[in-house]
Amino acid sequence: xxxxxxxxxxxxxxxxxxxxxxxxxxxxxxxxxxxxxxxxxxxxxxxxxxxxxxxxxxxxxxxxxxxxxxxxxxxxxxxxxxxxxxxxxxxxxxxxxxxxxxxxxxxxxxxxxxxxxxxxxxxxxxxxxxxxxxxxxxxxxxxxxxxxxxxxxxxxxxxxxxxxxxxxxxxxxxxxxxxxxxxxxxxxxxxxxxxxxxxxxxxxxxxxxxxxxxxxxxxxxxxxxxxxxxxxxxxxxxxxxxxxxxxxxxxxxxxxxxxxxxxxxxxxxxxxxxxxxxxxxxxxxxxxxxxxxxxxxxxxxxxxxxxxxxxxxxxxxxxxxxxxxxxxxxxxxxxxxxxxxxxxxxxxxxxxxxxxxxxxxxxxxxxxxxxxxxxx
Amino acid sequence: xxxxxxxxxxxxxxxxxxxxxxxxxxxxxxxxxxxxxxxxxxxxxxxxxxxxxxxxxxxxxxxxxxxxxxxxxxxxxxxxxxxxxxxxxxxxxxxxxxxxxxxxxxxxxxxxxxxxxxxxxxxxxxxxxxxxxxxxxxxxxxxxxxxxxxxxxxxxxxxxxxxxxxxxxxxxxxxxxxxxxxxxxxxxxxxxxxxxxxxxxxxxxxxxxxxxxxxxxxxxxxxxxxxxxxxxxxxxxxxxxxxxxxxxxxxxxxxxxxxxxxxxxxxxxxxxxxxxxxxxxxxxxxxxxxxxxxxxxxxxxxxxxxxxxxxxxxxxxxxxxxxxxxxxxxxxxxxxxxxxxxxxxxxxxxxxxxxxxxxxxxxxxxxxxxxxxxxx
DNA sequence: GTCGACACTGAATCTGGGT
DNA sequence: GACCCAGATTCAGTGTCGA
Numbered sequence: 001x002x003x004x005x006x007x008x009x010x011x012x013x014x015x016x017x018x019x020x021x022x023x024x025x026x027x028x029x030x031x032x033x034x035x036x037x038x039x040x041x042x043x044x045x046x047x048x049x050x051x052x053x054x055x056x057x058x059x060x061x062x063x064x065x066x067x068x069x070x071x072x073x074x075x076x077x078x079x080x081x082x083x084x085x086x087x088x089x090x091x092x093x094x095x096x097x098x099x100x101x102x103x104x105x106x107x108x109x110x111x112x113x114x115x116x117x118x119x120x121x122x123x124x125x126x127x128x129x130x131x132x133x134x135x136x137x138x139x140x141x142x143x144x145x146x147x148x149x150x151x152x153x154x155x156x157x158x159x160x161x162x163x164x165x166x167x168x169x170x171x172x173x174x175x176x177x178x179x180x181x182x183x184x185x186x187x188x189x190x191x192x193x194x195x196x197x198x199x200x201x202x203x204x205x206x207x208x209x210x211x212x213x214x215x216x217x218x219x220x221x222x223x224x225x226x227x228x229x230x231x232x233x234x235x236x237x238x239x240x241x242x243x244x245x246x247x248x249x250x251x252x253x254x255x256x257x258x259x260x261x262x263x264x265x266x267x268x269x270x271x272x273x274x275x276x277x278x279x280x281x282x283x284x285x286x287x288x289x290x291x292x293x294x295x296x297x298x299x300x301x302x303x304x305x306x307x308x309x310x311x312x313x314x315x316x317x318x319x320x321x322x323x324x325x326x327x328x329x330x331x332x333x334x335x336x337x338x339x340x341x342x343x344x345x346x347x348x349x350x351x352x353x354x355x356x357x358x359x360x361x362x363x364x365x366x367x368x369x370x371x372x373x374x375x376x
Numbered sequence: 377x378x379x380x381x382x383x384x385x386x387x388x389x390x391x392x393x394x395x396x397x398x399x400x401x402x403x404x405x406x407x408x409x410x411x412x413x414x415x416x417x418x419x420x421x422x423x424x425x426x427x428x429x430x431x432x433x434x435x436x437x438x439x440x441x442x443x444x445x446x447x448x449x450x451x452x453x454x455x456x457x458x459x460x461x462x463x464x465x466x467x468x469x470x471x472x473x474x475x476x477x478x479x480x481x482x483x484x485x486x487x488x489x490x491x492x493x494x495x496x497x498x499x500x501x502x503x504x505x506x507x508x509x510x511x512x513x514x515x516x517x518x519x520x521x522x523x524x525x526x527x528x529x530x531x532x533x534x535x536x537x538x539x540x541x542x543x544x545x546x547x548x549x550x551x552x553x554x555x556x557x558x559x560x561x562x563x564x565x566x567x568x569x570x571x572x573x574x575x576x577x578x579x580x581x582x583x584x585x586x587x588x589x590x591x592x593x594x595x596x597x598x599x600x601x602x603x604x605x606x607x608x609x610x611x612x613x614x615x616x617x618x619x620x621x622x623x624x625x626x627x628x629x630x631x632x633x634x635x636x637x638x639x640x641x642x643x644x645x646x647x648x649x650x651x652x653x654x655x656x657x658x659x660x661x662x663x664x665x666x667x668x669x670x671x672x673x674x675x676x677x678x679x680x681x682x683x684x685x686x687x688x689x690x691x692x693x694x695x696x697x698x699x700x701x702x703x704x705x706x707x708x709x710x711x712x713x714x715x716x717x718x719x720x721x722x723x724x725x726x727x728x729x730x731x732x733x734x735x736x737x738x739x740x741x742x743x744x745x746x747x748x749x750x751x752x
Numbered sequence: 753g754t755c756g757a758c759a760c761t762g763a764a765t766c767t768g769g770g771t
Numbered sequence: 772g773a774c775c776c777a778g779a780t781t782c783a784g785t786g787t788c789g790a
Contacts, residue, residue, distance in 0.1 A: 062717050078495055108504040108529070112491025119454060119488065125765075127521045128484040130506045132559050139555060142544040145503045145595075148557035151527075153484070162768065168518040168780095178782065179515060181524035183508050183559070219521075281518075282779060283767085289777090332777060341438045345778050428765045435761090436780040444763050485765060509762095514781035517766035522782080526763080564762060567785060582763050 004262050010034050020226060023238070023250040023258050028230045031251040032091035040249065041165070041225035043092050043102040044216060044237050046208060048073045050081045050110045059140050068205045072253070078113065085110075085117045088230060093121065095228065099163045101126065101220050105152045105208070115153050123155040126164075130183040131212060135190075154220070164220070169281035171219055180219070186211045195234050195260050203260045204234040213240040221246055223276045235261025242268045245276045286372060288365050290331050290346070291320025298364045305331075305350040308358055312338040314350065322350070331361070380638050386410050396602060399614070399626040399634050404606045407627040408467035416625065417541070417601035419468050419478040420592060420613050422584060424449045425486045426457045435516050444581045448629070454489065461486075461493045464606060469497065471604065475539040477502065477596050481528045481584070491529050499531040502540075506559040507588060511566075530596070540596070547595055556595070562587045571610050571636050579636045580610040589616040597622055599652045611637025618644045621652045664741045666707050666722070670694065674740045681707075681726040684734055688714040690726065698726070707737070 007026035010019055011034050024031045051073055057065040075081040092102060102123065104114050118125065129152040136148040156164050171180035186209050193210060195203040213236050217227060223245040229237035232250030234257060241248035242265055252258050293299040294316060301318040314324040314334055322334050329337065331346025339349075347365060351358040383402030386395055387410050400407045427449055433441040451457040468478060478499065480490050494501065505528040512524040532540050547556035562585050569586060571579040589612050593603060599621040605613035608626030610633060617624035618641055628634050669675040670692060677694040690700040690710055698710050705713065707722025723741060727734040 056718075058719060062719055108491070108501050111504075112488045112495065112529075115484070115488025116492040125484050127523065128487075128525075128527070129521065130508075130525055130559065132506075136557070142555075143502075143542055145505065145530075145547070146555040146557045147503060149506055149559050151504070153488075154521075159765080166519055171521070172518075179518075179522040181512070181522045183506065183525050287777085330777075339438075343434070343438065343776095343778080345780090347778070425763055426765090427763065430765070433764060433766060434780090437759095439760075441764070441766095442761075449763085483763060483765095485763080509783095511762080511783040513762050513764070514783090515764080515766060516780055517764095518780055519766050520764090523764070563784085566762070566783095570762095578762090 004258055007031050007034060019249055020247050021242075021249070023232060023235070023252055023262060025252060025255070025258055027253060028251050029087050029091045032088070032095055032230060035095045035228075035249070037094055038097045038100075039226065040095055040228040041097055041100045042217070042221045043096055043100070043228045043230065044213065045088070045092070045102065045104045045229065046206070046231050046233065047085070047088065047104065047106065047110070047114070048075070048231070049107050049206075050075050050113075052109065057140060065137070065140070066202075066205070070205060081110065082113055082117060085114055086121070089117060089121055089123070092228075092230060093123070093157055096157055098157060098161060099165070101154060101156050101164045103152055103154050103216055103220070105131070105150055107147070107150050111151045111153070118153060118155050122158050124157070124159040124161060126154045126156060127182050128153050132183055132185045134185060134187045136188065152216070165222055165225070167219055167222075167278050167280075170279040173279050174218075184212070184215060189236075195264065197260075204257060207234045208236045210236055210240050213237055214244065217241060217244050217246060218278075222278065223273075232261055233257050235264050238265045239268050242270055245270050245273075286369060288368050288372075289320065290361075292368060293361065293364050294318065294320050296368065298367065299352065299361065303352065305352055305361065306358065307335075307349055308351055308360075310358070314338070322346075380634055383407050383410060395625055396623050397618075397625070399608055399611070399628055399638060401628065401631070401634055403629060404627050405463050405467045408464070408471055408606060411471045411604075411625070413470055414473045414476075415602065416471055416604040417473055417476045418593070418597045419472055419476070419604045419606065420589065421464070421468070421478065421480045421605065422582070422607050422609065423461070423464065423480065423482070423486070423490070424451070424607075425483050425582075426451050427485055433516060441513075441516070442581075446581060457486065458489055458493060461490055462497070465493060465497055465499070468604075468606065469499070469533055472533055474533060474537060475541070477530060477532050477540045479528055479530050479592055479596070481507070481526055483523070483526050487527045487529070494529060494531050498534050500533075500535040500537060502530045502532060502542075503558050504529050508559055508561045510561060510563045512564070528592070541598055541601070543595055543598075550594075560588070560591060565612075571640065573636075580633060583610045584612045586612055586616050589613055590620065593617060593620050593622060599649075608637055609633050611640050614641045615644050618646055621646050621649075664744050666737075667695065668744060669737065669740050672744060674743065675728065675737065679728065681728055681737065682734065683711075683725055684727050684736075686734070690714070698722075
């Protein structure tokens with residue numbers, strides 16, 4: 001239980017990082033306002049859905065559906081819900097790093113209001129993600145389609161924000177080497193994963209599955225990043241963040257939820273560094289300029305490069321530029337120029353003849369890179 | 377081309393139904409205001425998405441993506457888009473029958489604003505439906521998840537609206553006898569279905585697949601209903617409506633789209649009556665009250681009914697009520713009362729003794745129904 | 753006629769680091 | 772903030788052409 005932290009203590013603390021890996025007890029907006037500017041990498045928010053339920057719902061066998069009827073899900077009007085949404089999103093915006101991103105999950109009851117508010121506040125939507133449930137609750141009355149999904153919005157703090165973390169290559173590799181789509185399939189949280197109290201009753205009515213949070217965190221953060229959840233509830237975000245080697249910050253008002261989340265997170269074993277290594281693509285590799293190949297002798301001045309079908313050719317010059325029919329420039333510029341295009345990746349466009357076949361000069365760059373790696 | 381209809385002609389027409397199965401040329405809101413109150417059963421709306429694109433986007437092979445940059449998709453601000461959305465939704469509300477429903481399709485660029493506006497105008501969301509694309513365009517820069525779906529909102533005109541059409545059993549039967557979910561899988565519109573002009577260029581940048589409209593119309597309307605599309609475009613709604621034996625009304629500003637849609641709809645052959653019969657379950661079956669059984673002599677006053685295990689018993693009264701130990705009421709009420717439950721389906725709870733075994737009284741209702749069916 | 757290679761396309765808010 | 776420029780980046784199709 002060491003990770004619980006009353007908001008008053010946080011405000012009194014002189015230590016700047018005392019809020020990391022803690023659950024702050026208190027109101028969401030007040031607690032956010034106690035955190036430093038631009039200090040967290042990712043926010044995952046599962047706000048109240050503002051369900052507007054009529055009476056009780058019975059299954060065909062007359063058993064009663066255990067609906068979400070908690071006090072924290074009651075709002076007087078759409079206006080009240082919008083004001084609440086605006087307040088916590090504004091507080092989140094200040095706490096989020098410029099390179100950070102925010103996730104918000106909801107259903108049709110609230111997600112349209114959340115999305116519109118995000119846009120009004122100048123957040124920039126990157127994707128809307130659909131969580132398709134393998135095992136959703138049926139529609140008992142037969143008057144609608146089975147409500148089989150929830151929606152997450154992923155956004156950066158403004159339209160110009162560059163440099164947010166998206167582990168594209170890891171996602172693609174995890175998805176059988178095709179791009180990860182915006183529709184994800186996961187079971188709802190049940191079985192051993194579902195937190196129960198002493199009477200076997202579920203601790204929290206809307207506990208999210210860890211698999212969902214794992215994909216969110218793996219996609220949009222790096223090990224060591226700080227993940228904030230302003231509606232911490234049963235602490236799924238904290239548990240998964242800890243397991244995945246990230247730091248967490250939770251905000252929660254209700255002591256029962258804090259107790260359950262705290263114990264749950266305590267029991268989590270973080271994965272090791274090897275398991276947490278994120279697969280990256282070329283963008284992350286050491287930059288090797290073309291003239292390094294010339295300087296190292298892998299390419300010789302005067303050597304002729306061609307494209308893969310020998311339609312175009314160019315001569316290598318000693319300064320690391322290439323020339324063709326009066327034109328000259330970088331491998332990229334000249335590649336674009338001879339093809340009449342705006343841009344070109346010279347590394348894959350230009351080839352050299354190794355005596356047997358044409359090979360892209362990118363292969364020579366790989367040789368340099370592996371030499372550099374050995375030298376480390 | 378007979379189905380095109382300038383808005384001025386519509387206003388001048390004395391014939392009240394002259395707008396049915398027509399494409400009205402003109403502004404969406406102005407045209408809607410020329411239609412009678414509460415006159416259409418279903419509205420399907422595919423409004424501009426308000427895409428905010430930067431410069432050109434190139435594929436990895438340097439080819440240029442043909443983006444949606446049409447004038448009709450340009451708005452000055454979110455406020456302008458919201459005002460536009462409010463105006464056409466209000467106009468739709470007046471034209472829609474109290475038992476009607478509206479569908480709106482969009483992407484994350486606009487759907488949150490549309491959904492919030494629907495709620496602000498007191499529409500009642502029944503479902504949000506995800507159209508999962510089998511073949512979406514990839515994310516070429518690897519900076520986001522592949523945007524692989526669009527969202528539809530299905531709503532009734534107000535929270536208390538009852539009696540809207542939802543062909544639950546037909547949807548369930550069409551879905552291998554499990555409830556139709558809120559996530560639907562369809563390819564994007566391509567191949568022969570995609571309308572092309574003389575030069576082989578697509579007529580409309582965002583033509584929707586007919587399969588999507590077919591499910592919408594089959595789920596939420598009946599043969600003979602009127603389906604309105606205020607952003608008619610290439611006329612998919614009209615073509616599918618006609619094929620499925622529904623009437624359509626289209627509103628469209630651009631003559632090129634009207635010409636293409638008009639010719640397209642002209643070529644559609646409607647399905648026959650037999651193919652259009654909507655599969656119905658018990659909900660749609662002829663209602664048979666318990667007293668009809670008594671009146672018909674299948675159940676006799678004074679007869680004893682029991683539950684399947686003979687734990688409870690009740691005596692049938694001539695008025696079609698049943699009584700047990702001082703309590704009396706409908707078969708449903710009394711069934712609930714004796715079990716101490718809030719509700720009970722008396723048709724399956726109460727049984728009669730046919731001399732050999734106990735059989736639910738629901739079987740007698742089936743006898744009545746088949747007699748009624750023969751009589752038609 | 754068949755098969756393979758290649759070109760083309762779809763509602764897209766689509767780079768990042770350095771000067 | 773504007774500009775420059777290296778260089779990284781695509782899935783499920785349909786249609787065409789030539790062998």
